[in-house]
Amino acid sequence: FMTRTLPPHPQGHITGSELFGYVGIEAVLDQMRRKAMKTGFEFNIMVVGQSGLGKSTLVNTLFKSKVSRKSCTPNYEEKIPKTVQLQSVSHVIEEKGVKMKLTVIDTPGFGDQINNNNCWEPIVKYINEQYEKYLVEELNVSRKRRIPDTRVHCCVYFLPPTGHWLRPIDVEFMKRLGKIVSIVPVIAKADTLTMEERLEFKETIRHNLQANGIQVYPQREYDEDAEDRIRNDKIRENIPFAVVGTDKEHQVNGNKVLGRKTKWGIIEVENVAHCEFANLRDLLIRSHLQDLKDVTHDIHYETYRVRRLNEGNGGGPVNGSLEKSDGESQSRSQPFQLTVALH
Numbered sequence: 001f002m003t004r005t006l007p008p009h010p011q012g013h014i015t016g017s018e019l020f021g022y023v024g025i026e027a028v029l030d031q032m033r034r035k036a037m038k039t040g041f042e043f044n045i046m047v048v049g050q051s052g053l054g055k056s057t058l059v060n061t062l063f064k065s066k067v068s069r070k071s072c073t074p075n076y077e078e079k080i081p082k083t084v085q086l087q088s089v090s091h092v093i094e095e096k097g098v099k100m101k102l103t104v105i106d107t108p109g110f111g112d113q114i115n116n117n118n119c120w121e122p123i124v125k126y127i128n129e130q131y132e133k134y135l136v137e138e139l140n141v142s143r144k145r146r147i148p149d150t151r152v153h154c155c156v157y158f159l160p161p162t163g164h165w166l167r168p169i170d171v172e173f174m175k176r177l178g179k180i181v182s183i184v185p186v187i188a189k190a191d192t193l194t195m196e197e198r199l200e201f202k203e204t205i206r207h208n209l210q211a212n213g214i215q216v217y218p219q220r221e222y223d224e225d226a227e228d229r230i231r232n233d234k235i236r237e238n239i240p241f242a243v244v245g246t247d248k249e250h251q252v253n254g255n256k257v258l259g260r261k262t263k264w265g266i267i268e269v270e271n272v273a274h275c276e277f278a279n280l281r282d283l284l285i286r287s288h289l290q291d292l293k294d295v296t297h298d299i300h301y302e303t304y305r306v307r308r309l310n311e312g313n314g315g316g317p318v319n320g321s322l323e324k325s326d327g328e329s330q331s332r333s334q335p336f337q338l339t340v341a342l343h
Helices: 027-041 053-062 121-139 168-177 195-211 226-238 277-287 291-311
Strands: 041-048 086-093 098-104 154-158 183-187 249-252 253-264 265-268
Touching: 027 098, 027 226, 041 053, 041 121, 053 154, 086 168, 121 168, 121 291, 154 277, 168 183, 168 253, 168 291, 195 249, 226 277, 249 265, 265 291, 277 291
Parallel strands: 041 098, 041 154, 154 183
Antiparallel strands: 086 098, 249 253, 253 265
């Protein structure tokens, strides 16, 4: 009877070819999938922009259902409030057995006044209040097994299709909010611009963002590896997305497509040759939804949590954006780790 002792691996990293039998570690992915299918997901999206830019229509188009505040309010009448008022509406969307609790936060009144000074303050306050709620729950001695997550995972900022440059209100808003939430800027109602005007406007906005030190999602410093950087660089080259929203279907070559009918033809919303709605949808839902949640938790919430704990947890309402302190830990989620102690 012979026994064989395996020498310790010099780097402490054992690959599949070096295992001397099937362990079953890969099954953890199935376990995580089953658990996620049971519990479902939460995603909170905020839409900001002045009235008439099609915010509600775009959100409905993104999730292919009537999820916006306007769609859910019987006998809705458009009235511009005198101050910025934040309103949210939640739905549970189910697709192929996967449930997602979607919350859409609207900001009626933003940018609609003659004097728009500090109109971003109620939005900053709301975002910080959600961080505070989460922090209070986290610090409870007997806390809930699953803390309700009302933190804003993404803020879609609607730019009017002026074809010129960013307005002072756009610069101030994104400068302040970019430090506490992931911002995705979009050019609303892009069908009002020619293709040449659209490309020129996008280039001007990218230059304005860089010149003003505005951080929009996905930020380069949060790329985790070379693969992430390549994928995110393609997104960064296309931001802001020029989008068109609609919930109406039309026949095109015998197929039903979402589109806007004009006297020149039909603008197909999901056709990348017509607009960049598909790119926005892929970013928010199909490729980066979980990353948006991770950045919210690991970066923005962590910055807020560290600041509040450094204040000695003094309590009271939290107002104003929070600057990132030097040397602050900006850690992202780490890979699954397994530690085995042998005696």
